[in-house]
Amino acid sequence: MTPATPAVDRQHSGRLFFVVWAWLFALSFLSWLVAYFGIAGIPRWSLISVFMLAKAALIVAVFMRLAWERLALVFAIVAPLLALVAFISALNFEAVYIHSQRENYQGVKAP
Amino acid sequence: MPTDLTVAKKSALRQMTDDWSADQRVFRGVTWGKAMMWVFILGDAFIFACFLLGYLAVRHTTTEAWPNTAEVFTIHVGGKPIPFLLIIVMTLILDSSSGTMALAINAAHRRERKKCAALLFATVLLGLTFVGLQAMEWRNLIAEGLRPAHNEWGAAQFGSCFFLITGFHGLHVSFGLLFMANIARKVARGDFDDGRRGFFTGRRGRYEAVEIMGLYWHFVDLVWVFIFALFYLW
């Protein structure tokens, strides 16, 4: 039988989670507003990316409690994601190239 | 052996190298189950990343116009078109389920059986609502003529990506709901207080299961953040 001796300092008041919850709502709503008002081009992408990353950071840091984990775990989780950076840039680079090849040499309409 | 007080004083980097060079465990204070779930999440994150990357690459490569998502995902309320109405509602619901889950974990830490079970059941309900709304969205779009292989609004890959990515995410949500309902039942029955053994694994039930389930559930919400931004709004 496990000893049920929860140390008091291992818990957080529920308040923090409500604050984060509110922030998630706000950020979702803000990114929706960007789409609602039809902001286009670079402002749209940058705003949406910022809201997206902020939301993701809040979930990972507070809800998934990574902020309270020791650095060894944080590092082990974040470092492999760097491989994705290589993959993202490579695929983007490639997609632009293939698209330009198609634009230059192919297509069913008159140029 | 350094006491934890001296550890706290060390620089974070020094602490990390100490952890990695310790014996027995690298992640001090992390249970096996939690470590496993984190590693699983890492792998699953790669899967979703590959999905989203594949989608972005296909969208970028095709010479056909990509449909205007604001028009495709519009719902008319009182004759007035509101883009992404269903999506934002779904997003808020999933966010809320994450919130109740976080509170449930907090309750589990305090061994508050009833509160924990209630919050878990609330999470299950919110999750079910999300899946229900997603089913509704699928039904609406299929009625409007969206198919995996073609659609009327532009590049055929739009429908393919939509069904594949939201479908795979929905599957994650659904599996999570099954497991979570089971854990909620166990919490409510008091399995984690009397250490009743699991049917398959033969191991003692523990409140830790709530936290591990929570990690998964938050991850599902996390993935939705990216799908929401990159697929719907991008």
Place this chain on the structure above:
Amino acid sequence: MVEVRAGEEGFHPDDFEDEEVPHPRSWWTKYVFSQDAKVVALQYAGTAIFVGFIALVMSWLMRIQLAFPGALSFIDQDHYYQFITMHGMMMVVYVLTAVFLGGFGNYLIPLMIGARDMAFPFINMLSYWFYLLAVLILLSGFFLPGGPTGAGWTLYPPQALLQGTPGSQYGIVVMFASLCVFIAGFTMGGLNYVVTVLQLRAPGMTMMRLPMTIWGLFIATIMALLAFPGLFVASLMMLCDRLLGTSFFMPAIVQNGEQLAHVGGSPILYQHLFWFFGHPEVYIVAVPAFGIVADLLSTHARKNLFGYRMMVWATIAIGVLSFVVWGHHMFISGMNPLFGFFFATSTLIIAIPTAIKVYNWIFTIWRGDIHLNVPMLYSLSFIVTFVVGGLSGLFLGNVAVDVPLNSTYFVVAHFHMVMGIAPLLVIFGAIYHWFPLISGRMMNEKLALAHFWITFLGTYAMFFTMHYLGVLGVPRRYYELGQTAFIPPSVTSLNIFITVLALIVGAAQLVLVYNFIRSWRHGEVAARNPWRATTLEWQTPDMPPPHDNWGPQAPKVYRWAYDYSVPGAPRDYIPQNQPEARA
């Protein structure tokens, strides 16, 4: 005693570190649905070796077709390409990955780090049953109408999905379905291996005291967990293209004068996803072999592993770098040509840590006391084949040199040498090395030597000479060379030479099987720790190890794994769990 853990959140392992190993209650749970990693290991390895023999027979049939075109009338073009595809995919994924990680990983990880079992025995058991299911799905392709897929082991679209490719109706579907199940099953096992190495080590066992075998398995598992997603996603997208008519990878295509319904997809996206998995996969197979061979060399040369820290960091570097070199499989695929610079550079950089590993293996036996036991012979032969295969990799990794050699027999020779033969030789060496631990008996040495010499010399002669067919320019994946102006008739004699060797070497594997089965029952009873090794798996209370590995007293570790011939010590080895050098 409950420590005060300032600033730490949530549950603490000390609160419930009373995990006991689940004990089997019946014959079924002891031998079939066993949660014991040692039994799971044997199930994994046995199944994989069975698959390996199927793949071996297919390679025979291909070689016979190449040397004596038309000699076996039932090998038509369809069958030939089906054999190619199944041989490649089976060997790479279902045999080598499964033997190393599922077989040796399950057996050795808990024992060598001083744990009682894997962290999650139930999930570990499921991993094997998923693997078996994947194998059965894969083999079902042989019995479906149209047979298994003949798309080449890389399964490139659009070829893989078009009619006219053998097995395009069902074979390709079961192939991708099987891969998805395999990946799901592997993930279950992989989570166990990673968490077990990270969190379940014995007291005193730091990461830097782990034997290289464990490092190899550990790094390979992490790589697999992060690389398989690429294949998983590619498989699902291909299944959609095949079953739902989507166009992820399918552009507008005309076949037999008919416009297919696809439009706008990108075949090269599949290649990126596939090789994002595929290149790390090479090292998933190679890195455990690197680790095992380091331990074998050190044990049988009675000398400490040379440059342990450098070996660990080289392994990590290889693991990291292998995620940024996948493009060297695609130099002439029509991808953005500027990638050539990046991927050639990253590929040749990875040669440096790899070369360091080779040097350290050799410096391990340098000034050693080399016992030419069978495992040592296999380790030496691994070095020879790996050096040849690794050096010929420098041709293919260097973008301009790759251009003439790509798609020729040079590639076939290279990858068979470096990730086929070299890891296989390590597997054989490891089987001879750990057989006494598993069975309590020794294998017959005469039979072992016969198996060794035939296998090593035969494969070396086959694949060394095959490189030169590639230099000549003979293209691979040709069902028959036919009348080709630049190919002299002497090529046919070389082909016959290679085929005859392949038949002999393949048949010689039966010697291993015979030796294994015979020795299991009738072999000479092995002494405790017959190789006088330092690592923990030999220090168990019984041999073979009992169900919970250690009996009542779990081991404590006092030193690294390579205290061989320590000056002043009475014996030429000091086990890791021995506190005093003079005991």
Place this chain on the structure above:
Amino acid sequence: MIVAGVILVILVASVLFHLFTPWWMTPIAADWSTIDHTLRLTFWVTGAAFVAVIAFLGWCVYRYRHSETRRAHYEPESGKLETYLGIATTIGVVFLLAPGLVVWNSYIHPPADAAEVEIVGQQWNWFYRLPAEGGKLGRADARFVTAENPLGVNPYDPNSKGNLIVNGGDLHLRVNKPVKILLRSIDVIHNFYIPEFRAKMDMLPGSESFFWVTPTRTGTFEILCAAYCGTGHPFMRGTLVVESDADYEKWIAQQQKFTAMNEQKRGFAALPATGQEK
């Protein structure tokens, strides 16, 4: 003893086999001698490494074989030795890589005056398209392919007018004139491969790839497919004739023009309704 001997035999046999092999590069017919040089350089460098490593291995096995009196030397690591070896390997790698990158740089940058020729693969045939005198190649797309327009040349592109289509014949190229070879496929992935040219590149459906080459000797060369393209892959052959300018002019005058092929105009109706172009 025996083992060390066998390692020595393997070493010597491998080197001798390399020196006396009857299977070596075909006589080159293009100005990609730079590729051959890099290949040879790689053989020299890796060969030296091979000899050094295997010889040392064999010597170790011989010198330090087990005997009752021997006890291994205890030496966990030697930073100096490892550093030297690391540096030596790095130098070797740079020595290999640098020329490779230089050659690749020229490989992907065709000269401005290169003539263009498009090669189209279809299971299991080769088609060729050349611009008319002073003209350019028109766009093309698999969606235009009909019985009358097997290459899918875009009939709406003014540049398509006058494009020469070689359907079923041999390809002819001028000697000593650089040519940029554009590659396309209308079904699966193929690869345009002439061993004597050294150069090759995959042909992708739905995209366009390229390489360039200057044929340096006249004659007839066999074209092979080097990317698995189905069960007929080994039989996808074509013929390339490299000839003098005069012979080339004669050949080109006989080729059929795209407009002539499409007098019937039936092919144009086949434009599929696939939605809007961007």
